[in-house]
Amino acid sequence: MSATEEKFSLREVLVSFKSCLVDDDQDVLVEHYLNGWRGLVRFMNSLGTIFSFVSKDAVNKIQIMENYLKGESGERYRTLQSMVEYELSSNLVDLTKRGSHPDSGCRTILRLHRALRWLQLFLDKLRTSSEDSKTSTLCAEAYNASLANYHPWIIRKTATVAFLALPVRNTFFEVMNVGTAEDVVDMLGEAMPYVSNVYDFTQELYSQHNLLDLP
Ligand SMILES: CCCCCCCC/C=C\CCCCCCCC(=O)N[C@@H](COP(=O)(O)O)[C@H](O)/C=C/CCCCCCCCCCCCC
Numbered sequence: 001m002s003a004t005e006e007k008f009s010l011r012e013v014l015v016s017f018k019s020c021l022v023d024d025d026q027d028v029l030v031e032h033y034l035n036g037w038r039g040l041v042r043f044m045n046s047l048g049t050i051f052s053f054v055s056k057d058a059v060n061k062i063q064i065m066e067n068y069l070k071g072e073s074g075e076r077y078r079t080l081q082s083m084v085e086y087e088l089s090s091n092l093v094d095l096t097k098r099g100s101h102p103d104s105g106c107r108t109i110l111r112l113h114r115a116l117r118w119l120q121l122f123l124d125k126l127r128t129s130s131e132d133s134k135t136s137t138l139c140a141e142a143y144n145a146s147l148a149n150y151h152p153w154i155i156r157k158t159a160t161v162a163f164l165a166l167p168v169r170n171t172f173f174e175v176m177n178v179g180t181a182e183d184v185v186d187m188l189g190e191a192m193p194y195v196s197n198v199y200d201f202t203q204e205l206y207s208q209h210n211l212l213d214l215p
Helices: 010-020 030-045 049-070 080-089 105-128 135-144 153-163 169-174 181-208
Strands: none
Touching (some): 030 049, 049 105
């Protein structure tokens, strides 16, 4: 069974995002960041094949980063800071249009980073919503306020249709394997600051290096 086929555990995702942050929240370990995403992809896979187009893209981006980590410059990809410094100083990033480095680490992480904003908004909505809230509406609202701004019409349309297939809030919570709905809400509350810290750190790092609009 591969890492993305194993059963989803919200606690594992929480632990991954918690253990991402090092040096007093001044850096992010890429391996742990990817582990967080692997866990989320497991969750998405357990919702059925309707999300496979999303899952495939996320797995592809995780794989690109794994290859860098396993490659001869793997040590330079250990943290986000070292990756940014290495790729920029070695001219390994296409800054204005995709050319000789179409899948740089900086660009690949930027795509996941934008998706992390969606996750942050979605988790917060799930956590604070009432029992009868529609998961599909919460997901669409989070998507429209974040990732949708970077997607062409056809992807926005496909994503919006896929969201309608999301299970109701209680079933959604059951798939998280945490316990009661109250337990899930508590754990989401525990996870939120870690996800937010990772997001804020990455946003600041990319902003300092003008990397927020990589093609
Ligand atoms: C705690 C559990 C509750 C929440 C669980 C959420 C699980 C979600 C797991 C993964 C999230 C999706 C990650 C998607 C990464 C998308 C990156 C991206 O924007 N890629 C596009 C641009 O890439 P390039 O072409 O420039 O290389 C790419 O075009 C996108 C293609 C696929 C469509 C992405 C739609 C995103 C919708 C996100 C919502 C997923 C809904 C899951 C519902 C639980």
